[in-house]
Each structure stands twice: as structure tokens, then as C-alpha cells.
Amino acid sequence: MKNRKIPLNLNCGLDLVGEVLYGKWKMRLLWFIKQGHKRPSELQRKIPDASRRVLNVQLKELEDHELISKVVYAVVPPKVEYNLTEFGESLIPVIGAIGQWGDSNEERLRSLILAKPVLNVEGLDEG
């Protein structure tokens, strides 16, 4: 999301959404914040597969895109809270729809995704 070599396509709604929602952890972040997990450390615990650093970066982008707002409390140790903006809230039903489709088709998706075309499997000599 820095200086791009390849120009952005911002032709249609899908392009625009992609720019703010593409990002491995972004939808999950929005979702968990919506569920009340507002602090960075909580989010990290909710998404242990992502490093703290990565979550920070993606949170920053969500903030830049005005989907979430950040409150920094002047206390020690530091305390930070993220909240959905109204704009971000309006995206929740969309994310909900995506997640629900995934949940509804969980088994099928899982097997499709894990099904790799059989090739060069050791032990399957053809000679």
C-alpha cells in the first residue's frame, strides 16, 4: 500500500472494497473489534497466527481508511482501544455475509481447498 509500480484499478465498487479489505487479517480484526475485543493484546490473543507487528500494520491501515478509530489512554502501562467507526460498522453485515457463506459451506470448502491435484506422488511409480 505504498508507492505502487502497478497503478490501482478503481473502476468499480469491487475494486474500492478490495483496497480497504484485502489484507490477510483485516476482516477478522474488524469482526473481533465488533465483538468487543478492542485492545491490541486481546486481538493478538484472538489471532495468534499473526504477529503483533503485522496486526499493528493492518490496524493502522484500517484506521487510515476510517473503518476503525483509535483511542490512546495516557496511562502506564499504555492502554489502547480500537472502535469501529460508523463507516466500519456499515461493513459488518457484509463481512457477516462472507463469513456465513464460508461457515455454511465449511466442509465442502475445506475439502476443495485441501484437494491437490495428484502429481508426482512418491511411491506411485508408473513404470
Add this chain to the structure above:
Amino acid sequence: MKNRKIPLNLNCGLDLVGEVLYGKWKMRLLWFIKQGHKRPSELQRKIPDASRRVLNVQLKELEDHELISKVVYAVVPPKVEYNLTEFGESLIPVIGAIGQWGDSNEERLRSLILAKPVLNVEGLDEG
């Protein structure tokens, strides 16, 4: 989508959807196919920013994930048609919701995305 070094996360619906829908042109491909643009050359004309090769690759993945089906006619010059499967059809409302959110917020999104933090602008010497 080949041999991955980093293991897949398939924890929740969002992860699963991501695996089949992440891909710069995939949602657009599904959408255009739904609208009746079924042949590769038509799709290419609809999405001129993507190369023919790239569309082929993504179409193949959509096919592998059973969201579309492919019909090859034994004619010359070659003729191919893609159609949404029932599974792919079920995804259309979701894509519709995403695109609609983007369309509804087009102006705001466009300015947010294009708004880059001012830094090192030439002509703004600070000394």
C-alpha cells in the same frame, strides 16, 4: 496456491472464503460470468487490465474450486464457455453485497484510498 511454506489457516468461515475468493480478479470474473459474459475473450475485454494469462490462471482456480464449470467445444477456432455452478451461484449475493457497499461509498472510498500522508513533497523545504 501451490506448495505453501506457510501453513494455511482454515479456522473459520472467513479463512475458507479467502482461499477461494482472494485473487485480484476472481470476484469480477464470477460477476461477469453471471452477467452472461462466458467466453474467455469476452471476459478479457471486460477486464482489460488483466492479461489473458492471468485470467486463465484465475479461471482455472475458480474451476478447481467448483465455482465455475468449463465447456470446451470441439470447433475451430476454439470455443470455450464458463458457467457458474450452483455453488458459484450461491456466492453471487455475497459478491453483490460487497460490490454494493463499494458502490454506495464510492466517493469516500476513492478519496480515502488516494489520500496519501504528505511526506517529502518536493518543493516543501523545511530548512
Add this chain to the structure above:
DNA sequence: GGCATAGGGGATAAAATTATCCCTATGCAA
């Protein structure tokens, strides 16, 4: 001083995704 907490971020490496280049094949038209 050393440690714990809670949060941040620069630099760089690694991985994944996209794009580019160039080749295949067929029949018809100029």
C-alpha cells in the same frame, strides 16, 4: 539496576501473487 507490562515501529527477509514474454494449434482472408 533489572524486570514486567502494554504498545510501537524500522529494517529486512521471505513468501505469495501478478505480470510479462514467448511459444503451441487451426482455418480463413488478404
Add this chain to the structure above:
DNA sequence: TTGCATAGGGATAATTTTATCCCCTATGCC
């Protein structure tokens, strides 16, 4: 014979996205 339209794909380069490493802030407490 070259050119065009149709469709497909291997190999590799370029770009973008994620991940890793390591260090930083500030305060209170033992």
C-alpha cells in the same frame, strides 16, 4: 505467406504482501 481470431500454458521476472528480528517508550516495584 503473413496476419488474425480463438484458446492454452511453461518459464521467469516483477511486485506486493506478510513475516521475522530486534530494539524502543514509560512507570512502578523488588
